[in-house]
Amino acid sequence: MEKRLGFGCMRLPLLDQNDQASFDTETLNKLVDTFLAKGFTYFDTAYTYHSYRAEEAMRKALVERHHRSSFQLATKLPLRDLKDRDDMEHIFNEQLENCGVDFFDYYLLHNMGSNVYEKCCKYGAFDFAAKKKSEGKIKFVGMSFHDMPELLDEILVKYGDRLDFVQLQINYIDWEQPNVQACRCLEIANKYNKPVIAMEPCKGGTLVNVPKEAEQLMKAYNAAASIASWALRFAASQQGVFCVLSGMNSIEQIEDNIALMSDFKTLNNEEYDIIEKVVKIINDNTAVQCTACEYCTHGCPKNIPIPKYFALYNSIMRTTSSFSSQMVYYNNIAISHGKASECIDCKQCELACPQHLPITKHLKAVMEKFEKNSIIPTRK
Ligand code: SF4
Ligand code: SF4
Incomplete structure (x- = not known):
């Protein structure tokens, strides 16, 4: 067939x-x-x-x-x-x-x-x-x-x-x-x-x-x-x-x-x-079921690269080691984009998400994981 x-x-x-x-x-x-x-x-x-x-x-x-x-x-x-x-x-x-x-x-x-x-x-x-x-x-x-x-x-x-x-x-x-x-x-x-x-x-x-x-x-x-x-x-x-x-x-x-x-x-x-x-x-191994379609990013007033952060988050959640290269990637991306903590909760992204993900809630988890104990380079 x-x-x-x-x-x-x-x-x-x-x-x-x-x-x-x-x-x-x-x-x-x-x-x-x-x-x-x-x-x-x-x-x-x-x-x-x-x-x-x-x-x-x-x-x-x-x-x-x-x-x-x-x-x-x-x-x-x-x-x-x-x-x-x-x-x-x-x-x-x-x-x-x-x-x-x-x-x-x-x-x-x-x-x-x-x-x-x-x-x-x-x-x-x-x-x-x-x-x-x-x-x-x-x-x-x-x-x-x-x-x-x-x-x-x-x-x-x-x-x-x-x-x-x-x-x-x-x-x-x-x-x-x-x-x-x-x-x-x-x-x-x-x-x-x-x-x-x-x-x-x-x-x-x-x-x-x-x-x-x-x-x-x-x-x-x-x-x-x-x-x-x-x-x-x-x-x-x-x-x-x-x-x-x-x-x-x-x-x-x-x-x-x-x-x-x-x-x-x-x-x-x-x-x-x-x-x-x-x-x-x-x-059991995937924290955020994101397909990386990017539909959510176009209207984000804070230029937050949502799928990239979710991919890093999924990856770090599967990692057992205390140091993760995902942390380095996160910091690099955050130089030229909005950080997860910059989300203003306008929810435009959630309206656009075909997977109906609670994006803002997941971004809070991303922030906890990547920003709490990390020095993120400051954007000019
Ligand atoms: S809720 Fe946050 S991530 Fe979503 S569009 Fe608004 S600022 Fe961007
Ligand atoms: S719209 Fe939803 S599924 Fe698509 S990249 Fe954004 S968060 Fe992921």
Whole structure:
């Protein structure tokens, strides 16, 4: 059984990890070429990815270097950024220009959730996308959804006739997580016969760098299988999922993913049992379930690099040694960014977080860990 693998463009290769627009063009071109050469065609970008520069990067790496009929391009309407109804038209036209195309194969209402749903209804975003489809500017309309199953149900009842598919966060760690409920969301999409694209199968890398104990379990069962392959196979094994997105930024990753998806095998019961154990181990070892999507950072008045701090925090919480390099990293980052203690509790970040994390509460824990006994260099 073959399933589609999509090239996720949220984490493209960069020359400087602190500059989201410093694309490593040479590597990106190679990744795109390898992906297409192996017969895969689906690319998923968005207006907001990489500080609003990913669409342009994909125009240069993909659209300007390959025939339009050789790939499918998906991008997304940034619901969060809409200030009025007219913004949809402006942004859509800008996106066509950014990407250098005259139509999108797949177009999604981006990051749908209760924080933007009302605005979306008021501005007629579902009708807007349907109109663009009838004009031939979009082939398939969908939405990327990050909220509770009840809202998904409500949207599919009201606007299901305007949606060809839904994109859901499907991975084994979020399967039963109360703040994501991936399993229930998928059941609802299946109930309304909406084909599903799985996003975040590796949860922003969390399911690639699993704790040692979890890795040993997986390797003992199948030494040849990569840790990431378990996550991809889990997402692709679910009923109704026709495509799994993976953010690939090395040739090895692409080759591993392609090999897996070209000869795709559904997980067996023994493998599901191992995953259940792995979930427990990861949950016991992960303090903050952040996917590093960066949605929270754009509006932060204090320029606090929230996901970077959470990654350091998760890492330090797994460390047993009294000295940790994470402390050094924290101090370095804090020179040019807001410290966790500078948070003013405005909660803009929490409204934007698709994982519904209590960010301000976690930042307090970050502050306790990294700032209490540490001398942080003062910013000028
Ligand atoms: S609550 Fe804190 S971290 Fe969140 S946006 Fe406001 S200042 Fe930034
Ligand atoms: S805190 Fe939430 S919005 Fe911010 S990077 Fe993590 S998952 Fe994304």
